[in-house]
Amino acid sequence: MRVVTNTAITVDGKIGSARYDHVAIGTPVDRQYMSVLRARADAVLVGGRTFRNWPLPLVPDPAALAALAASGFPDAAHPPLEGRSWWNVVLTRTLDVPKAGRFYEDPRVRPLFFSATAGEVPKGEVVVGEVTIPGVLAALAARGVETLLVEGGGDMIAQFLAAGAVDEIYLTICPLVLGGRAAPTVVDGEGFPFDAAPRLSLGHVNRVGDELYCRYVVQK
Numbered sequence: 056m057r058v059v060t061n062t063a064i065t066v067d068g069k070i071g072s073a074r075y076d077h078v079a080i081g082t083p084v085d086r087q088y089m090s091v092l093r094a095r096a097d098a099v100l101v102g103g104r105t106f107r108n109w110p111l112p113l114v115p116d117p118a119a120l121a122a123l124a125a126s127g128f129p130d131a132a133h134p135p136l137e138g139r140s141w142w143n144v145v146l147t148r149t150l151d152v153p154k155a156g157r158f159y160e161d162p163r164v165r166p167l168f169f170s171a172t173a174g175e176v177p178k179g180e181v182v183v184g185e186v187t188i189p190g191v192l193a194a195l196a197a198r199g200v201e202t203l204l205v206e207g208g209g210d211m212i213a214q215f216l217a218a219g220a221v222d223e224i225y226l227t228i229c230p231l232v233l234g235g236r237a238a239p240t241v242v243d244g245e246g247f248p249f250d251a252a253p254r255l256s257l258g259h260v261n262r263v264g265d266e267l268y269c270r271y272v273v274q275k
């Protein structure tokens with residue numbers, strides 16, 4: 056399975072403020088590009104905290120895709136959307152997640168929770184047990200997922216990188232500085248020893264206004 060991550064970051068690598076609330080770091084163009092990456096995936100995955108902050112359908116927005124293509128953005132191509140649905144995957148220890156709202160109402164969303172705690176959700180499936188990245192990948196492969204988009208947060212991306220599971224890292228570098236030792240970064244967790252740090256090569260970089268859209272390939 057191909058695993059890609061996508062994150063909007065500040066110049067100092069932050070993905071949110073120290074309050075861990077939802078903040079829009081990128082411009083509307085970044086939001087539109089998020090739809091492209093979702094359209095190229097079969098499944099979109101977030102951690103429990105990111106889902107609580109933004110419990111919306113993790114699916115492409117046709118209007119955003121059309122606007123991005125019309126703007127001449129250099130990497131706007133995507134497969135057709137007609138008739139498709141997307142696994143929307145949430146990893147949680149607590150299953151302390153919203154139990155109502157658009158996430159459960161959108162017919163394109165196939166909710167799939169991997170949870171260490173048993174419980175009910177209004178639609179979709181809860182896979183209960185110890186949540187490990189290899190286990191999640193195996194379960195997604197068994198459901199036919201070929202491309203998984205991990206949207207964060209930093210805790211989640213750190214675990215996928217530590218498992219050696221990430222193939223590509225998409226970053227939108229946005230022109231602001233949030234700072235703060237306690238603010239989440241694109242890769243949190245314990246960190247890597249320098250010798251074991253994942254090494255990357257730059258696949259492409261596109262500039263739109265003051266934002267840089269980068270694709271890095273993880274060297275295996």
Ligand SMILES: NC(=O)c1ccc[n+]([C@@H]2O[C@H](COP(=O)([O-])OP(=O)(O)OC[C@H]3O[C@@H](n4cnc5c(N)ncnc54)[C@H](OP(=O)(O)O)[C@@H]3O)[C@@H](O)[C@H]2O)c1
Nearest residue numbers: 063071075102103104105147148149186207208209210211
């Ligand atoms: N700028 C961006 O592009 C971007 C993208 C995503 C997120 N964000 C922001 O970044 C911050 C996210 O912070 P974060 O890194 O703490 O959040 P996160 O990665 O979304 O979520 C961490 C949560 O994931 C669950 N989790 C992690 N490891 C698990 C495991 N092995 N088994 C089961 N569940 C596991 C737990 O959920 P439970 O607490 O439910 O048990 C944990 O609290 C938020 O402020 C968010 O809004 C920004």
